[in-house]
Amino acid sequence: MFGAIEAGGTKFVVAVGHINGPDEPPRIIDRAVIPTREPEETLADVLDFFRRQSEKRQEALAALGVASFGPLDLDPESPTYGAITTTPKLAWRGFPLKKRLEAALTVPVAIDTDVAGAALAEATYGAAAGERDVVYFTVGTGVGVGVLSGGRIVHGIGHPEFGHLRVRRLPGDDFPGICPYHGDCLEGLASGPAIRARAGRPAEALSPDDPAWAPVADALAEAVTAVVLLLAPAKVILGGGVMKQRHLFPCIREGVRAKLGGYVAYPALMPGPEGLDAYIVPPGLGDDAGLIGAFELARRALAR
Amino acid sequence: MFGAIEAGGTKFVVAVGHINGPDEPPRIIDRAVIPTREPEETLADVLDFFRRQSEKRQEALAALGVASFGPLDLDPESPTYGAITTTPKLAWRGFPLKKRLEAALTVPVAIDTDVAGAALAEATYGAAAGERDVVYFTVGTGVGVGVLSGGRIVHGIGHPEFGHLRVRRLPGDDFPGICPYHGDCLEGLASGPAIRARAGRPAEALSPDDPAWAPVADALAEAVTAVVLLLAPAKVILGGGVMKQRHLFPCIREGVRAKLGGYVAYPALMPGPEGLDAYIVPPGLGDDAGLIGAFELARRALAR
16 A cells, blocks of 8 residues: 655645556545644644554555655755755745654655656656656646656756746736746746736636736746757646636647747647647646655655 | 767767776777768768778777767657758758668667767766766857756757747847847857857957857856756756857856846855856866767667
8 A cells, every 4th residue: 555645835635545557547545635734733644644544454555655845855865855945834944754754654755846746647647648758837826847857757956946937028018027036937927826916816717818818828838938948848738726727728839839930840849639739738637646646656666 | 899970060070999987088099080071971981980990900899879960860769760850951861870870880879969978978077977967058050958867868759959948138138149940049149150140250259348248148047047947957067169258157157146036045056166166167078078978878878
């Protein structure tokens, strides 16, 4: 039995399940939602869930995967590997999430970002099943990006922070953006709060022909174009609350086509159902992507 | 004995050498420069070099590595794997370089882009020796980018074309750029011909305080910032003819610092000798990086 945690700033989703093979998503046996409070309080409830599940089912955990909010220290050589680092949630700053879980449950624990988990899940069972080069954007309260290259989650000295890309601005658009660090970076232009600040109403309340959408789609198209030029992934997945506005997809695809200007002429980047319509896509696993990614992290931890 | 080819648009550099281990660059026994003409003519001279070397030294080639101009088809599943694709050099378009070399020399042949070869060489023996996450820019007639992630050369459905990144423009700069596809993409602003078009004189003739440099450094800083935000490599290497202007380095480092705006606060990204001065660096292997990368490709081909 594997354990999975999707650790978010407002809730921890915890689950146990079985993994039968690479062609079938994990079968979730039970799950619970734990509100995120102080670290010790939250962790106590998390541990309680896994201990009760093991007892109830008379089955030990084989490994645990965690897809977590961040930023995280993901350098395996670092003394603080698996800890949460400079989060604005002060009580969680420096909290050694991986180490504490390992010490308490005595199983292998694999941790990565929530969005890397979602990328991994989508590339294993979802919209990019079977692909080894995948980029996943989540566009919601913020903009997060997870990257898979050759089947491996990409980190260097840190994990991607591509939500802060300085996109080229749409000519004539002088909205200053809302990122406290950069103003008009991708997140400062295309996140839910940015759309609300621009339009004066939340994204969900805007009609598809509201003029506030054009600069949002353009900023996302800039970021996807940059990803295509640097990594040429097999698939780009756009998820998160903002992307539930499905009318954004055709605008972003057309933006990417125009911005590439015919330079990288792979069939996948041509307009149409076998090209960009299948290349820039919504997630296949819906809201469970992070949790399923956590199971996949657990499976890989055991396989190592 | 290993063979190596650095295949360029004006010349092919061919060499044979021995590789003693990972801590020591390949020992080059002999090399030659062959001018690039029509494919058949050029290939005949290349094959002649390797055959003569084998005879003369009574030693067979174990494997051959090729770091080539492109674009290349690098999809191992493609029927045209290892061929040159849409190059403006019409006679070379579609030329199956890898297959022809394999058929003629009957040794394993590994091929990748010239700039991926340079990245690999620098990460094995050069300015980023021992690092597994490295991005190499070559800034010359064009701008090429090679990416190593987890020690592996990154390709997705194609190889990086990040020279065509649509960088955010320096405010007030209205130079239209010279890229035939995009005008003011990175290559359209920062390549040698772009600098010449802007300044009216070649880059080598400009003094370090010429005002033409500021937008060049800024465009390169935009691209390096994007790379840091997406991949967070352990090292960024800037090579090629334009980067022989060493005064560009401090400007690019300062640009990256300012553009990150304190958001990703790793020690490597702080100003100073242990931070950005050691993070954004010139190549360590000089003009031999491509050729040494070709040897490393050959070594890896044999190890597989």
